[in-house]
Amino acid sequence: MLLIAGTVPDLNFPLVFGPALLEGRSLKVGEHRIPVLRGTPALVAAAIQASRFAGSEPPHVLLAGDTGRGGGSRLVYQYLVENAAHLGADTLTFHYLQPEVDWHNRILMALDALPRPPVRIADAGFMYAAKMSGYASAYDLFTPDVGELAFLADEKAPHPFYTRGFILHQDENAPELIERAYLHDNAAKYLLVKGASDLFASRDQIHWRVDAPSWEAMEAMGGTGDTLTGMASALIAGGMDMERACHLAALANRQAGVLAKPTPASQVAAIVEVLFEALKQCGQEKIRDHE
Amino acid sequence: MFFKKLFTRKKRKPLRVDRGMLLFDHTSDVIRAETLLKAEGWAIQVMGPPPEIQRGCDLVVEFPLMEQMRILETLKAKKVIPLEVVPVAGPLLLPVDLFHTKDFGDYLMVRAANMKITIEKKTRIIVNISGGGCPDVPFLAEQLTGKTLEEAPKPREIGHTLCGYALQLAYEEVERQCS
Numbered sequence: 100m101l102l103i104a105g106t107v108p109d110l111n112f113p114l115v116f117g118p119a120l121l122e123g124r125s126l127k128v129g130e131h132r133i134p135v136l137r138g139t140p141a142l143v144a145a146a147i148q149a150s151r152f153a154g155s156e157p158p159h160v161l162l163a164g165d166t167g168r169g170g171g172s173r174l175v176y177q178y179l180v181e182n183a184a185h186l187g188a189d190t191l192t193f194h195y196l197q198p199e200v201d202w203h204n205r206i207l208m209a210l211d212a213l214p215r216p217p218v219r220i221a222d223a224g225f226m227y228a229a230k231m232s233g234y235a236s237a238y239d240l241f242t243p244d245v246g247e248l249a250f251l252a253d254e255k256a257p258h259p260f261y262t263r264g265f266i267l268h269q270d271e272n273a274p275e276l277i278e279r280a281y282l283h284d285n286a287a288k289y290l291l292v293k294g295a296s297d298l299f300a301s302r303d304q305i306h307w308r309v310d311a312p313s314w315e316a317m318e319a320m321g322g323t324g325d326t327l328t329g330m331a332s333a334l335i336a337g338g339m340d341m342e343r344a345c346h347l348a349a350l351a352n353r354q355a356g357v358l359a360k361p362t363p364a365s366q367v368a369a370i371v372e373v374l375f376e377a378l379k380q381c382g383q384e385k386i387r388d389h390e
Numbered sequence: 391m392f393f394k395k396l397f398t399r400k401k402r403k404p405l406r407v408d409r410g411m412l413l414f415d416h417t418s419d420v421i422r423a424e425t426l427l428k429a430e431g432w433a434i435q436v437m438g439p440p441p442e443i444q445r446g447c448d449l450v451v452e453f454p455l456m457e458q459m460r461i462l463e464t465l466k467a468k469k470v471i472p473l474e475v476v477p478v479a480g481p482l483l484l485p486v487d488l489f490h491t492k493d494f495g496d497y498l499m500v501r502a503a504n505m506k507i508t509i510e511k512k513t514r515i516i517v518n519i520s521g522g523g524c525p526d527v528p529f530l531a532e533q534l535t536g537k538t539l540e541e542a543p544k545p546r547e548i549g550h551t552l553c554g555y556a557l558q559l560a561y562e563e564v565e566r567q568c569s
Contacts, residue, residue, distance in 0.1 A: 108529035116547030133546040137520070138528030143544075168416065195525050197551070224553075227433030234511025244520060246504040258448055258502035259523075260552040261438045261483045268491070317501045318492070320449050321520035363497040363508050363519035 100187055101158040101336035102217070102254045103329075105139030105180060105194035106171050112164030114174045120158045121147045123255055124368045135321035139194045142222075145329030146192075149348070152382060155335030159188070160344065169197035172224075174385045176202035177296040183209035190336035191217040192328065193225030198258070207237055218335060221287065222328045230285050231257050238287035240341060242328040245270050245294045248303060252276040254283035270295045274305060289341055291331060292362040294326045297349040299342060306342055314356030320369030327352040336372075348383040410455040411482075412465075412472040413443065417555060420449040421546040423470050430464055432457065436555070438483025443476070448552050486556065489563045498567065502560035505553055507534075509564055514538045524551035539565055546564060 103119075106282040113129070121126050121144050126133040135144045138164065146158045159293060161178060165171030175196060181184070183206075188241070203225070210216045220241045221229045228252055229235050251260035252275075273292055280286040281302045292298040295318065297309045317323045327348055334344035352370075359369045406549065414420045420436060427434045434453045443450070454462055485522060486503040493499075497517060499508040505527070508518040515538050519531040525542045526549050545558040 105527075106525040108525070108532055136528065137531055156521070166419075166529040167524060167554060169525070169550075172525055195523060195528060197525055198523070215447050224525065225523075227523055244521060245502070246501065247523070250504065255483075256565035257441075257483070258552045259436065260448075260485055260502060260556045262486055263484075264488050316494065319494065319506065319518050319520065320498065321528075321535075324521070362512060363494045363499065366518075 100156060101150070101192065101333055102161060102186055102188035102192045103139065103143050103146060103158050103192045103194060103332065104161045104175050104196065106165035106175070106196060107133050107140060107162055108138065108166055109164045110166055110171075111162070112162070112171070113161045114171075114178060116161045116178065117254055118157050118160060119143050120157060128162065135368050135371055136347065137367055138325060141322035142325040142329035142332075145326035146324060146333040146375055147377060148371065149333035150337060152375055152378040153334055153339070155333070155337035158333060160334070163189040165197065166199075171234040172199070173198035173202065179206050180209045182254065183213060186217075188217045188331060190220065192220040193214055193222070194327045195223045198224045198226070198231065200226035200232045202316070203232050204234070205335045207232070207234055218327045219326070219347070220332050220335070222270065222325070226260055227258055233284070235285045235287055240289045240291060240331070240335075240345075242291045242293060242324070243289040245273060245276075245292065246325050248273060248276045248280065248290070248292050252279040254285060259368060259369045260276065273298055277305065283377070290350070291345045292329070295328055297327070299345050306348060309346070309353065312353045312357045314353065314361065316361050316365065317356045317370070319363035320361060320365060320367055320370070323352065323370060326355070326367060326370055330374065330378070347378070351377040354381050403555045408455055409442070409444060409452050409478040411439065411476050411478055412451040412453060413439070413474045414447060414477065415473050416550055417447045417449050420447065420451060421549070421558075422468075422539045423451050423465055423472070423553065425546065426464060426468055426470060427451065427453070427461060432461060436485065438485065439528065440480050440482060450482070452478060475522055485559070486555060489560070491567065498564060500567065501563040502563060505556040505557040505560050507557065507564055509539065509561045509568065511568065514540070514568060519557065522553035522557065524553035526554045527551045528555055529555070530557055539568070544557060
């Protein structure tokens with residue numbers, strides 16, 4: 100089972116844990132409805148589409164309301180620490196959460212104590228905390244965009260906001276940034292770098308790069324990186340090996356751009372709606388090839 | 391050896407013994423303090439704290455130490471109280487100052503660090519906000535998207551994190567480019 104831990108931008112939203120369903124342009128978790136605008140809801144919506152494609156169960160979510168003060172993130176953190184043994188997750192994806200190293204370390208210890216720790220995927224704020232903690236290599240996958248990759252490559256930066264100017268965060272520099280991130284042990288076992296080109300890398304090599312299809316306006320749209328992470332997470336949880344799952348997710352995310360034909364003013368819900376079709380078009384290979 | 395020492399000394403930046411740091415609990419307090427002090431004409435700068443500072447959030451206000459009393463009075467009058475005031479004893483982290491601009495024809499996108507803002511040029515409406523990783527980003531996006539640069543709240547007014555502050559920088563840059 101895939102578990103996604105993140106936040107929604109509503110202070111009145113309580114801590115919730117359970118399976119998430121997609122109904123129109125909203126998520127349904129228990130009795131709660133969450134509009135799919137961007138951020139963690141967009142990631143969850145994409146994961147639901149990919150789970151449907153993979154024939155696996157829909158993702159579970161652990162969410163709380165947070166608008167930047169960190170209160171909701173801490174509720175999520177506390178729940179993870181106290182219930183680590185009972186989460187039942189094979190794959191755990193961390194997303195928009197307040198980057199707090201102390202909580203990060205407590206969660207990592209709780210997960211390490213499990214007889215079968217889940218596959219760990221980190222994006223957004225929790226990836227920042229993972230890098231700052233010095234335990235980036237304890238993760239299976241980070242999914243940075245090129246700006247965040249520059250942050251991983253800067254061994255001194257505690258947040259992307261402080262990435263030093265000489266570390267150029269542009270797509271053409273991605274291979275050097277990847278090398279530098281691994282040099283200072285600030286990367287997970289694998290990196291899925293999201294950008295004009297999507298790259299999949301490990302410490303030793305860049306495994307693949309995907310440049311096409313390409314729909315330029317997606318770069319401006321909030322949530323299109325989240326949909327890629329969401330699909331990759333669900334395909335990994337569905338049994339596909341990490342490299343192929345990320346490759347299919349990258350292709351499908353791009354194909355969704357071609358299908359939806361968004362402008363820079365379009366919202367990510369338009370992409371989410373065509374992800375299942377995009378996955379079908381791109382996914383020629385058998386899903387559960389390991390079985 | 392003498393020449394080596396001399397050369398090294400020349401390259402070293404002078405220690406800023408005349409500067410202090412105001413530490414706050416939250417980035418939003420830093421932003422309020424910055425707004426207040428800049429409005430009063432103080433030579434202050436928002437920076438990153440050195441690693442040895444264990445209290446407060448991820449931003450500090452660097453200020454001229456000799457003006458401490460008057461600066462604190464200014465802040466106190468507006469009920470913006472720092473957690474602590476400490477002298478600057480080492481180099482502070484500099485916020486990102488490089489912007490990447492992409493022209494989509496009818497739309498213009500500006501990126502600062504990990505945050506991107508896109509506006510429609512003709513109407514100056516903010517059409518998208520993307521990037522970032524802190525939980526105020528989706529909140530900021532909801533509050534700003536669909537509004538003109540004039541109507542939208544400034545990210546610094548409602549953001550709480552470094553991502554919010556990076557969005558403020560991108561917002562100022564797109565405003566500058568479209569003025």
